[in-house]
Amino acid sequence: MERSSEVMEMGTELGKYKTCVSARSTNKEILKKSQDGGIVTQLFAYALEEGIIDGAIVAGQSDEPYRPRPFIATTVEELMTSRGTRYNISPNVSFIKEATRSYGLDKVGIVGTPCQMQAVRKGQLYPFGWRDVDSKIALAVGIFCMENFPYQSIKQLVEDHAGVKMESVKKMDIGKGKFWVYTERGAVVQLPLKVTHKYEQPGCHVCLDYVANLADVSTGSVGSPDGWSTVFVRTTNGDNIWAKAIAAGCFETKPIDQVKPGLELVSKLANEKITKNQKTVEERAKFGVNKALRNPYIKP
């Protein structure tokens, strides 16, 4: 009995979900350049091939290295160019109406951070300007997120703190309490996360969602071994698609309670984020002298 109440408590910071597993793609090409288990790329690739979606809004490449821009991938080849994480802002939601209009998509896939999943769901229930979008969102994949950075912040961290040219970076990663920069030549530079904090995007500090509670399927490295990702399957829609992808052999999976560090770490980090940001929200209420900063969770 004690155990079930623990599970209930754990449920709130992790959002509603139907299943949680540790997983990785079975496609070697995807894994070559994926951040962790290649979940997002693999799931969209499967959904594209099966006609579950006819395009996906992803963080594509731009003129500057590691500066993403929203990109609509309508083929697996296009999707493959967007593998991996770039730790700065890609306003993917800005393409949500464009995808259904200029691109004529009827079944849209979108990947985004927890706040972007919140934006998508708000836009489905309150479509002020998102004409004919609500029923066309066919697969929303969320990624775990502690905070995000403006592009200039990442540039400052990589070039100034880590002393690496942006052009030379092979991969960036946040994990095990550090910010990692890997270069094409094989060098590895690590920065303590403490250094990165001041560069964070301020808007992230009122966010109360770590594991993309409102996505159909959400995923991130935390909780799973290296090269694997933790996956929460949340909605009925997400459950249907995930089950088909598993049946098609897209993913290897392991029960989440049989991997290290497991859900406990996800819960711990989720609680840390929510507690810290809840405190920020409260402090904003008495920021000035009898003057508050605005609280979006109370009113517009």
Place this chain on the structure above:
Amino acid sequence: MAEKITVGHVHMSGCTGCLVSLADNAEGLLTILDKYADLVYGLTLADVRHIPKMDVALVEGSVCIQDKLSVQEIKETREKAAVVVAVGGCACYGNITRFGRGGQPNQPQHESFLPIGDLIKVDVYIPGCAPCPQLIRNVCVMAYLLLKGTKEQQELATKYLTPLMQLAERGTEACGCDLMIDVINQGLCMGCGSCAAACPVRAITHEYGKPNVNREMCIKCGACYAQCPRSFFNFDVITEFEGIMELIDGALK
């Protein structure tokens, strides 16, 4: 089937785009009129000359204060309707009619167009130019549940409509600048892109993850700010998106 609510469409100075948006619900509109609402007033749609008593008035357009009939009708609307909904940017914020300055509109002296909230108390706002058919539909279903539903449905409808009532209280001015003033300046923007997707005139682009508003292009419809998840985000409603979308789909079958 419980009794229907009575709804009227009151047309002030606007382009009829909001009415077209309502009609763009196609079969959904027919279901609404069939099951939930009787249209008791509406130019070209209902053969009624004077504004009758009604549960919900959907008001489109701003009020030209040089036109006596418009002023009289908006006041009458407030008297006759239990709930007044400002549908679209013109009724909420003036929108494109903010740019009227005499010599252009129907009569040369018609130069002052006010959001209806400057003349009467408005209960619910639906900003946007035009507001999407799906949002007008959702508000219609929720208004029905609020007035005729079970206790549980009334609670849900109240929660759903609350931010739209708060937008009405917030004031009668809107602009793309609201993103700067009430979101970025407040340390709340996280660069999701919702605002750009909502803008009907493509006045918003994103530079390094933050919205950049071309103010010459902005028509002051209020869609961007309303769409922003950091203008309002009511967890108790939005986290239930799956159930609510099913409910609305079911209601329109």
